[in-house]
Structure formats: C-alpha cells, structure tokens
Amino acid sequence: MQRRTFVQGLGLAGLAGGLGLLPGMSFANPANAVSVDSLPKLKGDLTLYLGRGEGGLYENVLEAIKKKNPGLNLQIRRGATAELANMLVAEAKAGVKRADLFWAVDTGSIGMITNQGLAKPLPDDVVNQLKPGFQYPMWSPVTGRIRTLPYNTERVRADQIPDSVMALADTDLKLGWAPAYASFQSFVTAMRILEGEKATANWLKGVNSKAKKYAGELGVVMGVERGEVDLGFANHYYTLRLKAGKPDAKVDIAYTKNDAGCLVNASGIISLTEGDLPINFIRYLLTKEVQSYLATEANEIPLVAGVAPPVGLTPLSSISPPDLDLRKLADIRPTLDLMRNVGVL
Amino acid sequence: MTFSGSARCKIALVLALSFGSFSSQVSANGAIGDHVNNLHAHLGEYAEEVQWLEDKFGAVVDAYEKQGKGKVNTDVMIEYWEEVDFHSAIETQYVPVYATIWQGIYGVKTAIDKGADASAVRAEEAKLVHVLWQGLGAVKLASQYQKKGLIDQVQTTETEPTTPTEVIDDIKVRLDRVVAKYAEQLSEVATTLVFDTYLQRFEGIEGALIELDAPLVEDLEKDFNVSLPQAIEQDKGVDAVRDVVNAMQVKLDKAYALLAEAEKNRKSVF
Numbered sequence: 001m002q003r004r005t006f007v008q009g010l011g012l013a014g015l016a017g018g019l020g021l022l023p024g025m026s027f028a029n030p031a032n033a034v035s036v037d038s039l040p041k042l043k044g045d046l047t048l049y050l051g052r053g054e055g056g057l058y059e060n061v062l063e064a065i066k067k068k069n070p071g072l073n074l075q076i077r078r079g080a081t082a083e084l085a086n087m088l089v090a091e092a093k094a095g096v097k098r099a100d101l102f103w104a105v106d107t108g109s110i111g112m113i114t115n116q117g118l119a120k121p122l123p124d125d126v127v128n129q130l131k132p133g134f135q136y137p138m139w140s141p142v143t144g145r146i147r148t149l150p151y152n153t154e155r156v157r158a159d160q161i162p163d164s165v166m167a168l169a170d171t172d173l174k175l176g177w178a179p180a181y182a183s184f185q186s187f188v189t190a191m192r193i194l195e196g197e198k199a200t201a202n203w204l205k206g207v208n209s210k211a212k213k214y215a216g217e218l219g220v221v222m223g224v225e226r227g228e229v230d231l232g233f234a235n236h237y238y239t240l241r242l243k244a245g246k247p248d249a250k251v252d253i254a255y256t257k258n259d260a261g262c263l264v265n266a267s268g269i270i271s272l273t274e275g276d277l278p279i280n281f282i283r284y285l286l287t288k289e290v291q292s293y294l295a296t297e298a299n300e301i302p303l304v305a306g307v308a309p310p311v312g313l314t315p316l317s318s319i320s321p322p323d324l325d326l327r328k329l330a331d332i333r334p335t336l337d338l339m340r341n342v343g344v345l
Numbered sequence: 346m347t348f349s350g351s352a353r354c355k356i357a358l359v360l361a362l363s364f365g366s367f368s369s370q371v372s373a374n375g376a377i378g379d380h381v382n383n384l385h386a387h388l389g390e391y392a393e394e395v396q397w398l399e400d401k402f403g404a405v406v407d408a409y410e411k412q413g414k415g416k417v418n419t420d421v422m423i424e425y426w427e428e429v430d431f432h433s434a435i436e437t438q439y440v441p442v443y444a445t446i447w448q449g450i451y452g453v454k455t456a457i458d459k460g461a462d463a464s465a466v467r468a469e470e471a472k473l474v475h476v477l478w479q480g481l482g483a484v485k486l487a488s489q490y491q492k493k494g495l496i497d498q499v500q501t502t503e504t505e506p507t508t509p510t511e512v513i514d515d516i517k518v519r520l521d522r523v524v525a526k527y528a529e530q531l532s533e534v535a536t537t538l539v540f541d542t543y544l545q546r547f548e549g550i551e552g553a554l555i556e557l558d559a560p561l562v563e564d565l566e567k568d569f570n571v572s573l574p575q576a577i578e579q580d581k582g583v584d585a586v587r588d589v590v591n592a593m594q595v596k597l598d599k600a601y602a603l604l605a606e607a608e609k610n611r612k613s614v615f
Contacts, residue, residue: 036615052505052549059507064614078505080545180544215540215570216548218555222563241552245559293614298552 031129032306033288036068042284043071044277047098049088051081051105051267057298058103065284082182085109088272089116100273101281103142108186110268111330114138120271123279129286133323134266134303141266141326142285143300146319147187149254149261150224150239151231161231161254165261166195168231169206176229177207178214179344183235183265189335191260193328197338204342218242225251233261237299240312257320264321265329266303380430381437384488387430394429395481399474401425402453406463406470414460422450435480438487438496440521441587442480447528448583449473509550509604513597516546520590520597523573528583535577535586543569550604557603561596568593 042065050058066074077084081104089112091098104110113119119138127135134141149168151161162168168175178184192200212229214220220232221239227250236253243249255262269285271278284290291302299310339345380387402422409417426432426446436443452469490496506515519542526535547569555562568589576586 052545056508056512056550057553060611061614068615078507215543215566216551218548218551218562219566219570222559222566226563237552241555242559244556245562246555249559289615293612297611 031125033129033286033291033302033304034283036284036287036289039283039287040276040280041071042069042277042280045073045075046100046277046281047075047077048101048103048281049077049079049084049099050103051084051109052078057294060297061285061290061293064290065281081105081109085112088113088118092116092118097272100278101269101271103267103269103285105267106182106186106329107141107266107268107326108182108189108329108332110139110270111327113270113272114327115330118270118272120274120278122271122282126279126282126286129304131303131305133264136327139268139270139327140282140286141268141303143291143294143298144264144266144303145183145300146236146255146321147183147261147263147265148234148236148239149231149256150221150234150251151254152224152227152229152250153252154250155227156230158252158254163255163257165191165256165259166199166203168261169203171210173230174228175207175211176214176220176223176232177211178217178220178234179339180215181217183217184233185332185335185339186265186329187233187260187263188339189329189332190263190322190324192335192338193324193331194260194322197334201338201342204339204344208342208344221251225249235265236301236313237310240299240310243312255319258322260322262319262321263324264301266326267300268326378430378433381433382491384434384438384484384491387434388485388488391431391434391481391484394431395477398425398429398431398477402450402470402473405457406453406466409457409466410463414457417457419454419457422454426450431481431484434484436525439480439483440518440525442476442483444521444525444528444583444587445476446473446480447525447530449476451528451530506546509553509608510601512546512550513601513604516542517594517597519546520593523577524583524587524590527577527586532577532580536574539569539573539577550600553607554600554604557607558599561599561603565593565596565600568596 048062050062062074062076066072077099079087084102085104088099088102102109102113104113121137122140126140127137130136130141134144149161149165151158156173160173162171179188188200188204191203195203212223214223214232217232217234218238218241220229220234221242223229224232225242225246231254239251239253242251269282271282286304288304288307291304291307294300295302295307295310299313301309301313336345380390384391402425405417405419405422435446449469449472453466453473456466456469487496506512519538523535523538523542526532526538547565551562551566573586573589573593576589
C-alpha cells in the first residue's frame with residue numbers, strides 16, 4: 001500500500017514523491033484557490049440536494065452565494081446525506097430528475113451516485129484546483145476531516161499510543177468509540193477494504209471487549225477528557241472545538257500511520273446536470289473565501305491550495321493517510337453486516 | 346401513573362400560550378385534515394367533540410362503577426380519542442397539553458384495568474376532563490393567532506431547520522413529542538425519537554455550542570443519552586419524563602441564546 005502523505009493538504013511544506021494513483025484520480029499540481037470576485041455571476045435555476053452539515057454553516061455559505069448572485073434561483077432540498085443519495089438513485093430509476101447538484105457530507109454517498117453513472121464530468125480547471133489525492137474527474141471534494149485518536153493527557157503519554165490502529169485491539173488502554181456513528185462506520189469500511197474482512201472482524205471484537213460506547217463522537221472526545229476512557233476514535237474537529245470552548249481540556253490528538261486510523265474523508269459535491277451553471281456553482285465552493293470560512297468556522301480542512309488549515313490543528317508533518325479511493329467508502333452494507341455479526345451494532 | 350404535575354402543567358400553559366409556543370410541525374399520529382389550518386371555522390365542532398368525549402369517558406366510568414373490574418372494555422377510550430378532529434387540532438398546536446391528555450386517558454384506563462376504587466377512578470376522570478377543556482382553550486387561543494397570521498400553517502411535509510436557532514426550536518418540539526409518545530405508552534417510539542433527535546439535530550449544533558459553553562453540552566449529552574432514555578426505559582411515569590424534558594428545555598433556551606449571539610458575531614463568508 002502506497003502512503004499518501006497529506007502534505008499540501010495540511011498546509012505543510014513540500015510534497016512527498018512516489019505517490020500511487022488510483023483509477024479515476026488525476027494528480028495535476030493544484031492551482032491556487034481563486035477569489036469569488038473572479039467568478040462569473042450565477043444566473044438561472046438550480047436545485048441542490050444538501051446533506052446535513054455542521055451547525056448550519058453550509059447554509060451560511062449557500063445564503064452568501066445567493067446574496068452575491070441575485071439572478072440565481074437556488075432551490076434546496078435538505079435531509080440526511082444517505083437518504084438523499086437513495087432518493088437520487090430512486091428518482092433516476094423512475095426517470096425523474098429533480099436535482100442539478102448533490103452536496104454530500106460523506107464520500108460514501110458520493111460513491112453511490114457516481115457508481116450509478118449519474119454524475120457529470122468536471123472540467124480540468126476545477127479538478128486541478130484540488131490538492132493531490134483529492135482530484136477526481138466526476139466529483140469535487142469540498143472540505144476534509146481526519147480520523148484521529150483523542151487521548152487523555154493525564155492518563156496517557158503520547159509515546160504509549162501505538163501508531164497502528166490495528167494494534168489497539170490488543171492494547172491495555174481503556175477505549176471509547178461510537179460505532180453507530182456514520183464517520184466511524186466509514187472508518188471501519190476503510191479498514192475492511194485495506195485490511196480485509198477477517199482482520200477487521202477480529203479488530204472489532206477485540207476493541208468491543210474493552211471499549212465504552214458513546215452515541216456520537218463529540219461524546220467520545222468528552223468522555224476522553226473526563227477520563228472515563230484513555231483514548232477514543234473521532235474526527236479531528238471535535239477535539240479542536242472542545243479545546244476552543246475549554247482551553248485547559250485534558251485531551252490531545254494522536255494519529256496512526258498509513259492505515260484506516262488516519263483516514264482523510266471529505267464532503268463533496270456532484271453535478272448531475274450538464275452545463276455551465278452547476279459547474280460554476282461548484283467553483284464558488286472552491287473559492288478561497290468559502291474554503292477559508294469552513295476552515296475557520298467549522299474546523300474543516302480546506303482541500304484547495306493556498307488556504308490555511310484550521311487554527312490549532314496539531315502539527316501534521318507525520319500524517320500519512322492510506323491510499324484509498326474515497327468513493328469505495330460507499331460500500332457500507334458489508335460493514336454494517338460485519339459489525340452486526342460480531343455484536344458491535 | 347400519577348398526575349401530580351398537572352398544576353405545574355397548567356401554570357406552564359398559561360405562561361407558554363404565546364404564539365411562539367404553538368407548533369407548526371406536522372403530526373406523526375395519523376392523518377391531519379385541512380381543518381387544522383382553519384381552526385376558527387371549526388371551534389364549534391371541537392367544543393362538541395370535547396363534550397362528546399367527556400360524556401363517553403364518563404359512560405365508561407359509569408359502567409365500571411356498575412359492573413366492576415374486568416367487565417369494561419377500556420380500549421374504547423383510545424378509539425374515542427382517535428376519532429375526533431380535536432385530537433389533531435391540539436396535537437398540531439400545543440403538544441404539551443396533547444401529552445397530558447394522553448396521560449389522563451391512561452390514568453383512567455389504568456385505574457379501571459387495575460380495579461381501583463371508584464372514587465380513585467372518578468378522580469382520574471376529573472383530571473382528564475379538566476385537561477380536555479384546557480386543550481380546547483389552547484386551540485381557541487391558537488385560532489385567534491392563526492386568524493391574525495401570527496402562527497405558521499401546519500406543514501404537511503416535514504421541513505428541515507436551517508439555522509442553529511431553528512434547530513434548537515425543532516429539538517424542543519421533538520422533546521415535547523417524546524413526552525406525548527411516552528404518554529401514549531409508546532415507549533419504544535419515544536426512545537427512538539430521543540436518539541433520532543440527538544443524531545439528526547443536536548449532533549449538528551453541539552460542535553458550535555461546545556465552543557461557547559462546554560459544560561452545557563456535557564449536561565445535554567447526558568440528558569439525551571442517559572437521563573431521558575433511562576426515565577423512559579425504567580417507566581418512571583409521564584411526570585418524571587416531563588420533568589427531564591422540562592429541565593432540558595431550560596438548557597436548550599440557554600443554548601438558543603448563545604448560538605443566536607454567536608451567529609450575530611460570525612464572520613461573513615464573502
């Protein structure tokens with residue numbers, strides 16, 4: 001497995017060589033993010049299916065785009081991302097087409113739509129704005145998030161934490177997880193793809209025997225901070241946000257290396273209609289203004305070049321996410337079956 | 346099942362009967378007729394129905410007094426309640442009273458089914474009748490607000506809240522429905538609604554909220570994942586479940602104020 005060093009994606013200097021490319025991914029050097037002022041005005045009718053985002057911040061972005069483009073008639077259908085993806089597939093099968101764009105909070109749902117052949121290709125200049133490893137011809141990542149290991153700084157030293165997520169099945173550390181949480185299930189899907197069914201089943205069984213279960217991943221991070229558990233599994237932004245509200249929080253972030261434990265997932269957008277309008281709408285989401293807004297307000301990771309990552313993100317020079325075509329995370333059903341079979345769900 | 350919260354409920358109703366307290370959420374409990382968007386034209390009908398319910402429930406208690414335990418089919422009380430348009434009128438306008446009506450129906454039904462003294466059954470009946478008329482008062486008030494355009498049309502499809510404060514409002518309505526579903530003795534539905542509300546609503550705003558007040562989020566996390574599900578699971582009674590929800594509503598009001606202020610100060614996108 002090639003290691004995709006997440007260098008430019010995290011605002012670090014240099015770019016690791018020898019990166020393996022996966023089918024469907026291109027790897028041009030990214031152009032810097034453009035300003036919204038350089039984009040054409042949006043005029044006409046667009047219908048967007050919007051998966052629920054973080055605290056209404058995506059809504060703020062959409063409102064700002066509408067305000068800047070009075071000639072745009074943007075209709076929005078909101079819902080859980082997976083539900084909207086299912087709806088798009090069902091509509092397509094019925095010969096009905098209502099949506100021009102689909103903005104999903106996870107790549108699993110993106111994969112579902114691209115696998116059905118519903119996505120329209122993006123022009124090269126849009127694809128090339130994305131950072132290496134995030135350049136896809138049929139969809140555009142918008143912002144990223146990293147799987148992390150939040151740990152209690154009074155109960156655990158950083159050097160006690162293994163750099164392999166698989167090793168955590170055998171650790172003596174007390175663990176916290178949220179197996180019903182969608183991001184966690186995407187992480188297990190990645191593990192299943194990277195390590196195989198048997199190894200993943202054994203890992204789930206091993207962790208299940210020692211893990212405290214939480215409903216959501218902010219709950220995991222808070223449980224870590226309270227010392228209920230030593231270490232947990234969660235997306236990076238929960239720890240950053242907890243520390244923003246509680247600067248003396250006894251929690252820090254560790255990363256595994258080159259495995260599902262440090263998977264970088266992304267929200268993404270698909271054009272479902274040919275033409276300039278949906279493509280230009282996507283360009284707005286990739287502007288430095290929108291990328292910067294989502295980085296500063298939601299702690300999401302910008303995926304275009306030239307935009308600073310969230311403040312407070314732990315130095316990431318050693319981060320090395322696995323090479324994985326994120327669309328493969330759409331294959332969630334075998335993951336849920338596996339989790340049920342081993343008694344985790 | 347006790348009814349000790351009724352006095353507090355009454356006070357809460359008086360305090361809360363501002364137009365902002367009326368719900369525009371679609372009912373999850375059966376079909377809703379167009380009448381709910383034209384309450385004023387149907388007030389006479391609702392009043393007749395409340396009188397009819399009082400008579401029918403009274404007849405059930407009369408029969409129990411005459412025939413005794415095991416001789417009366419109390420399921421008809423639920424059928425009577427499901428039959429009237431007043432049901433959806435109060436359900437769509439003021440869920441807390443709607444929940445208390447269910448609590449009252451089961452108060453009478455359970456007392457009869459357990460073979461309680463006739464006087465105890467009559468006491469439960471009196472509470473039920475009281476809350477039915479209280480509900481009619483709430484619907485009348487809602488009709489006035491509706492005529493003035495101060496409350497939204499009842500939506501026939503669920504709409505998604507789009508701002509953090511709208512999410513808080515939606516969570517509060519959903520928690521009222523949790524009490525209603527528990528009062529209907531649909532504990533699993535109530536528990537599922539708690540977890541859905543957490544995952545589909547609270548989880549979306551708690552990241553922003555924890556930056557503003559971490560202990561408040563910790564409290565609400567515990568309420569959503571421990572206190573409220575346990576109160577339902579352990580069948581602590583409608584008053585106990587309502588107490589947990591009322592405490593959560595106070596915390597959610599605080600969250601609303603914090604998030605509203607944060608939104609005012611948030612930087613603009615462009």
